[in-house]
Amino acid sequence: MNAFEKLHIHHEKLINTIKSLAHRAEENxxxxxxxxxxxxxxxVSHAEAEEVTLYTADDDTNFVNDMIHEHKEIKHSLDVIDAAFSRGEILGLITEINNFMALLNNHFQEEENTLMPRISKKMSEQELESLIAEAHQIESEKKKADVWSLFEYDHKRIDLNISQMQNSKGNVDKIKKYYSKIRSQLLKHIELEETLLFTSFGEHATPDQMGPVQVMIAEHREIASYISTPADRLDEAALSSIPTRSELVSKLAVHNKKEELILYPMINRTLPRRERENVFKESFEQLTKV
Ligand SMILES: [Fe+2]
Ligand SMILES: [Fe+2]
Ligand SMILES: [Fe+2]
Ligand SMILES: [Fe+2]
Structure with missing residues (x-):
């Protein structure tokens, strides 16, 4: 496989994963x-790496400036999605995801069909090989391995499902569907914190840093007790009453804030990069399964 093909495969993997995640977000x-x-x-790390490697190898300055501008538009679109998601604005969210995918598809096409053929024509196979190796190197250094935002986004995911469940008052099938999601996502979130995030942190933390962790673990037991019964074992009356019960919501709000303001930032600072990368990768994979 030559360097050009390797880059193509890398691009394919990125775009296909993003496409399937965008599709999933539109459905849920x-x-x-x-x-x-x-x-x-x-x-984001991919785009940053390209700008200082592949893009510098192209002679068409206008084209390169356009491509860099497109990176900014793509990044901005992500910010818009983020804002709509945080506010729970579902219509705005879906519109912007469509816009984002259109921008991204177009951009990837230009890289594949214009930029790459032009660069590979003027460079030797070896030059191209080392340029792409450098791009990969920079890309991996630019990754933030930000476990704080990964787990914070997961809080928002569960919060949005809770508010969708509350909006389903009167519709038992919908309540059941959301309750099942919330239950499996929340139990997975707690499991990942206790077996991966907090455990890795424990290997590097000082004893007094572990105090807040113990408090969080105790709160997990209480949170889990609100969702201990699987949806299938709840009768219609029990399901109908869920949207009006607020203990879980208020408990989670306080618990999540403590993690987001104190514990996650501390973990991000304390965990060595390599370990944060592992925690990120493993957690992300597990989160896609629920
Ligand atoms: Fe790009
Ligand atoms: Fe690219
Ligand atoms: Fe937690
Ligand atoms: Fe959490």
């Missing part, structure tokens, strides 16, 4: 958390 708006986490980690 709460899953926008996955799209945003993936793009912030893998797409």
């Amino acid at each position: 708006p709460a899953d926008t958390s996955l799209l945003l986490s993936y793009c912030n980690e893998f797409l």
Whole structure:
């Protein structure tokens, strides 16, 4: 496989993963958390690396400036998606995801059909090989391995599903569907924190840094107790009453804020990069399964 083909495969993987995550977010708006986490980690670093490697190898300055401008538009579109997601504006969210995919598709086409053929024509196979190796190197250094935002987006995912469930008052089938999602996502979130995020942190934390972790773990038991019964074992009356019960919502709000303001930032600062990368990768994979 030559360098050009390798880059093509890398691009394909990025665009196909983003396409499937965008599709998933359109079907289940709460899953926008996955799209945003993936793009912030893998797409933003990809674009930053290109600008200082591949793009500098092209002689058409206007074209390159346009491509860099497109990166800015793509990044801006991600910010718009993020804002709509955080506010729970589902219509705006879906419109912007469509816009984002159109921008991204067009941009990838230009790179594949115009930029890459032109660069590979003027460079030797070896030069191209080392340029792409450099791009990959920079891309991996630019990845933020931001476990804080990964887990914070997951809070928002669950919050949005909760508010969708509350809006389904009176519709038992919908309540059941959302309750099942919330239950499996929340249990997975807690499991990932306790077996991966907090455990890795524990290997590098000082004893007093572990205090807040113990508090969070105790709160998890209480949170889990609100969702201990699977949806299938709840009768219609029990399901109908869920949207009006607010204990879970208020408990989660306080718990999540403590993690987002204190614990996650501390973990991001304390965990060595390599470990954050592992936690990010493993957690992201697990989160896509629920
Ligand atoms: Fe690009
Ligand atoms: Fe690219
Ligand atoms: Fe937690
Ligand atoms: Fe959490």
